[in-house]
Amino acid sequence: xxxxxxxxxxxxxxxxxxxxxxxxxxxxxxxxxxxxxxxxxxxxxxxxxxxxxxxxxxxxxxxxxxxxxxxxxxxxxxxxxxxxxxxxxxxxxxxxxxxxxxxxxxxxxxxxxxxxxxxxxxxxxxxxxxxxxxxxxxxxxxxxxxxxxxxxxxxxxxxxxxxxxxxxxxxxxxxxxxxxxxxxxxxxxxxxxxxxxxxxxxxxxxxxxxxxxxxxxxxxxxxxxxxxxxxxxxxxxxxxxxxxxxxxxxxxxxxxxxxxxxxxxxxxxxxxxxxxxxxxxxxxxxxxxxxxx
Numbered sequence: 001x002x003x004x005x006x007x008x009x010x011x012x013x014x015x016x017x018x019x020x021x022x023x024x025x026x027x028x029x030x031x032x033x034x035x036x037x038x039x040x041x042x043x044x045x046x047x048x049x050x051x052x053x054x055x056x057x058x059x060x061x062x063x064x065x066x067x068x069x070x071x072x073x074x075x076x077x078x079x080x081x082x083x084x085x086x087x088x089x090x091x092x093x094x095x096x097x098x099x100x101x102x103x104x105x106x107x108x109x110x111x112x113x114x115x116x117x118x119x120x121x122x123x124x125x126x127x128x129x130x131x132x133x134x135x136x137x138x139x140x141x142x143x144x145x146x147x148x149x150x151x152x153x154x155x156x157x158x159x160x161x162x163x164x165x166x167x168x169x170x171x172x173x174x175x176x177x178x179x180x181x182x183x184x185x186x187x188x189x190x191x192x193x194x195x196x197x198x199x200x201x202x203x204x205x206x207x208x209x210x211x212x213x214x215x216x217x218x219x220x221x222x223x224x225x226x227x228x229x230x231x232x233x234x235x236x237x238x239x240x241x242x243x244x245x246x247x248x249x250x251x252x253x254x255x256x257x258x259x260x261x262x263x264x265x266x267x268x269x270x271x272x273x274x275x276x277x278x279x280x281x282x283x284x285x286x287x288x289x290x291x292x293x
Contacts (some may be wrong), residue, residue: 004036005078005288008068011041012050015057016262017170018083019270025281035285038077040064043188048266056251058089065100069107072253083277084216086262087130098130103247104255113250114151116223117233117259118159118283119240121160122216122225124232125152125249136228140171145192148225153201155249156223158287167212167221168193168205169231175206187191189227240276245283254287256280 009025012018019041019072019180026037042048042060071077087099097103105113116125127148128139149166157165162221168189170176176185189206196203207215209226213235226232237259244259257275266272 005036005285006038006076006115007284007288008038008040008071008077008080008268009177009277009281010061010064010068010082011039011045011079012064012083013057013061013086013089013262014042014045015050015052015054016084016086016264016267018061018085018262019045019271020267020270021083021274021277023260028274028278031278035288036284039279041069051264052083053089053092054266055089055092055094056097057097058086058091062090062093062095063246065208067101068109069104069253071109078288079256080095081193081277081280081284082257082261084262086264087102097290100255100257101129104248104251108252110251111201112147112151113248114148116155116247117236117244118128118154118245119236121239122236123156123159123227124213124236125223126232127225127228128228130229133228137171140184140188140227142188142192142195145189145225148196149192149196149201149203150199151250152223153160153196153203154226161287163202164222165199165220166203167207167216167224168203168225169209169212169227170206171227173208173210175208206227209258242273243279244276246279247283254284256284256287285290 009022011022025031041064048057068080072080101115114125115129128136135199170185172182176182179186186208193205246257248255
């Protein structure tokens with residue numbers, strides 16, 4: 001029998017629902033059939049009060065991830081699936097990173113990373129993530145978008161899309177209506193798409209976002225590149241909340257995660273749904289076991 005991939009499960013913030021999710025996931029028959037799970041977290045969560053922000057909880061989540069990344073880079077685990085961390089707790093601990101993605105790039109030395117939400121009905125790559133909406137237009141430079149489209153085109157074949165069909169969502173309503181509702185779509189987004197198309201990448205847009213995600217779910221595109229956090233995550237969570245998986249593109253290791261936060265409001269109650277973490281572990285195992293999904 002071939003050896004199952006060894007997947008590290010980090011518990012995330014130990015005051016959130018992460019420890020409960022991990023405990024449920026490692027007992028799931030589908031998980032046990034797909035991989036050998038290894039838990040990374042503090043020796044005990046007893047000292048952390050469920051639902052209460054703390055510096056110690058933020059630091060514990062950070063230390064667990066550092067250990068998991070070190071083992072992934074050293075070949076002691078084949079992939080990492082992470083339970084959610086709390087950004088406020090990280091700030092309380094004095095950590096400069098806003099979340100998993102920034103820290104993972106730092107720990108692995110990756111020069112270009114991106115957050116993709118993967119589900120069967122819809123895949124979404126985010127051009128910007130945890131930034132104020134007012135800052136988004138300034139961050140959407142032609143150079144940034146070109147590099148992001150290239151990264152998505154390079155990474156999507158691992159997920160079973162040999163020649164991925166990509167679509168860029170417009171920033172403004174109606175993708176700017178040819179400059180009537182904002183100039184960014186014509187001045188920045190469209191030239192980025194044209195550059196990538198000239199390189200042979202199958203990408204179109206910018207398309208009006210209010211219909212683009214429906215088109216993608218109907219099979220016209222393999223992935224959508226969204227300009228900002230909520231533009232991309234509202235549709236993917238409507239389509240597959242609890243089943244979508246957050247994947248970090250561009251890393252030298254495999255990392256998947258849940259599609260939700262620490263849920264402090266239900267921490268410690270035993271009611272948290274492990275579905276997204278289970279999907280994250282299964283996807284990590286498939287990526288580790290074969291070049292495609």
